[in-house]
Amino acid sequence: MMQDENSPKWQIRLPLMLAAALTIGMFIGQQLPRYDSDVLFQMGNPGSVSGGTLDEILRYVQSKYVDSVDIDDVKTGAIDHLLEQLDPHSVYISPEELQAVEDDMSGEFEGVGIEYVFVDDTMQVVSVFPGGPSEMAGMLPGDKIVSIGDTVVAGVKIENKEIFRYLRGKKGTQVALGVKRGREKGLRSFTITRDIIPVHSVDVAYMLDEHTGYIKVNRFSATTYREFMEALQPLVDQKSLQNLVLDLRGNPGGYLNEATDLLSQLFPDGKLLVYTKGRTEARRDYKSNGRARFNIQNIAVLIDEGSASASEIVAGAIQDWDRGWVVGRRSFGKGLVQEQYPLGDGGALRLTVARYYTPSGRSIQRAYKHNEEYSHEAERRLKSGELADASKITIADSTQYYTGMGRVVYGGGGIYPDVFIPLDTSFASDYFFEMRQLIPQFVARWLEQNDRKLLPADLNSFIRDFQVSDAAFDGFIAFADKQGVKSQPAQLAKCRAELKHQFKARIAKALYREEGLYRVLNDDDPAVEKAQQLLKSGQPIVKK
Numbered sequence: 001m002m003q004d005e006n007s008p009k010w011q012i013r014l015p016l017m018l019a020a021a022l023t024i025g026m027f028i029g030q031q032l033p034r035y036d037s038d039v040l041f042q043m044g045n046p047g048s049v050s051g052g053t054l055d056e057i058l059r060y061v062q063s064k065y066v067d068s069v070d071i072d073d074v075k076t077g078a079i080d081h082l083l084e085q086l087d088p089h090s091v092y093i094s095p096e097e098l099q100a101v102e103d104d105m106s107g108e109f110e111g112v113g114i115e116y117v118f119v120d121d122t123m124q125v126v127s128v129f130p131g132g133p134s135e136m137a138g139m140l141p142g143d144k145i146v147s148i149g150d151t152v153v154a155g156v157k158i159e160n161k162e163i164f165r166y167l168r169g170k171k172g173t174q175v176a177l178g179v180k181r182g183r184e185k186g187l188r189s190f191t192i193t194r195d196i197i198p199v200h201s202v203d204v205a206y207m208l209d210e211h212t213g214y215i216k217v218n219r220f221s222a223t224t225y226r227e228f229m230e231a232l233q234p235l236v237d238q239k240s241l242q243n244l245v246l247d248l249r250g251n252p253g254g255y256l257n258e259a260t261d262l263l264s265q266l267f268p269d270g271k272l273l274v275y276t277k278g279r280t281e282a283r284r285d286y287k288s289n290g291r292a293r294f295n296i297q298n299i300a301v302l303i304d305e306g307s308a309s310a311s312e313i314v315a316g317a318i319q320d321w322d323r324g325w326v327v328g329r330r331s332f333g334k335g336l337v338q339e340q341y342p343l344g345d346g347g348a349l350r351l352t353v354a355r356y357y358t359p360s361g362r363s364i365q366r367a368y369k370h371n372e373e374y375s376h377e378a379e380r381r382l383k384s385g386e387l388a389d390a391s392k393i394t395i396a397d398s399t400q401y402y403t404g405m406g407r408v409v410y411g412g413g414g415i416y417p418d419v420f421i422p423l424d425t426s427f428a429s430d431y432f433f434e435m436r437q438l439i440p441q442f443v444a445r446w447l448e449q450n451d452r453k454l455l456p457a458d459l460n461s462f463i464r465d466f467q468v469s470d471a472a473f474d475g476f477i478a479f480a481d482k483q484g485v486k487s488q489p490a491q492l493a494k495c496r497a498e499l500k501h502q503f504k505a506r507i508a509k510a511l512y513r514e515e516g517l518y519r520v521l522n523d524d525d526p527a528v529e530k531a532q533q534l535l536k537s538g539q540p541i542v543k544k
Helices: 019-024 047-062 071-084 097-106 131-135 160-167 224-239 256-264 310-320 374-384 430-449 460-465 469-484 489-522 528-535
Strands: 091-093 108-111 114-119 122-128 144-148 176-181 188-193 195-198 201-208 212-217 243-247 272-277 284-287 297-305 323-329 336-342 347-357
Touching: 019 195, 047 071, 071 091, 091 097, 097 108, 114 430, 122 430, 122 489, 131 188, 131 528, 144 160, 188 243, 201 224, 201 489, 212 224, 212 528, 224 256, 243 528, 256 272, 256 284, 256 310, 272 310, 297 310, 297 528, 310 323, 323 528, 430 489, 460 489, 469 489
Parallel strands: 212 243, 243 297, 297 323
Antiparallel strands: 091 347, 108 195, 114 122, 122 144, 144 176, 176 188, 201 212, 272 284, 272 347, 336 347
């Protein structure tokens, strides 16, 4: 069960305020977890002098301190302070957070399989997972969830974590939902048997033109390589795909092995893709495995300031071997490798154990020592003008590295694109972001009040013919006003066209799922358009 407005895919249109997405990169981007029984980080470990001293201090605080304290909070604060002395990506994951993190990266969770938004403090179903338990029970998009079990959840303020607690649960267990459908007066009752729900890391795959495919990867989870291959195969076998646009914008990373497996489909056998090394970790080379199944010709990789970790590994290998074009804006700059170790309290330690290096020898990790602004990089880049003007980009490390064709590339601050695509910041404002956040809620209401049969019958017709009417948009402005977002005519004039575009994309998602969303969003996306031009240009690309 995902709350739609928090989904990373809804951020792809304007990622300049990616503080949240960039922070995600601090928690994922590791090698496949290695749980070593002899490498446990536990307070009170008899072999650790500092751990024993810390335990002693905590016992004194607990038994003697003048005021009552939550000793667990004190422990957590001590651990956080310790890890802050290391790097931004070494973190303690509490037992409460660990399950959500593992669900996100495992590629599945156990629940009911719906996507929803809140409309007037009521959960409204946006989509039901095809073949999932909610669809099997008969739930439909537009249904409003009034009660979960004996708990009324409509018309009351309720946090997402509470919704998660109610709807998620072990496979085979049941949950009762009271649902209002359309204009029906009474409630419908559904008893849903929870099941395993996949969390997809490949959002969409479709053809941009006769020979060019587009695949959007939102993270590198444990299922990404399999999803990528399943998405790619029909495009090659049925649609004659020759060239590929791989969209990694806003992708915060994930498992290194999934990234290298994906890259192996783009390189001949034995190509160095990335290598890692650390103080106690010997150099380890990751090379293409020679099991490429498809003959993909030219490649364009889309990146931006939200592309981190495993995304940068992919872009770096493509760039260093001149295998394709890297298009967009400078990536996040995370070149540290983490491994995860279980802790005695049920949580986990995610510890940086190595750095990774692109084939040319670049480390792309940004500086972080004594840098309190590390997690505010998106804001810094916006203020510096870098997101809109390539000349404002500062080269963090002037050491020159060379691609296979002898082009100079740099490290120390992310992957610098071969082709820069400026971000249109003309309409970026707090007003725009507040309005954009309300679009999913309003569209859910708008679709309920309008006859879907009057909308175009297929996606191609929808993209070509459908336009958000001024009346519909005025309704959205009035809705936003009731939600506390007062109209600002000057700001609205700047962002009106973009908000209408988002409005159309959201309707397309409701009608035609992810392909509808992305085909509308990509219809006037300058990065996608530039990638297509490059792929058609016939410029030489080294493949061996």
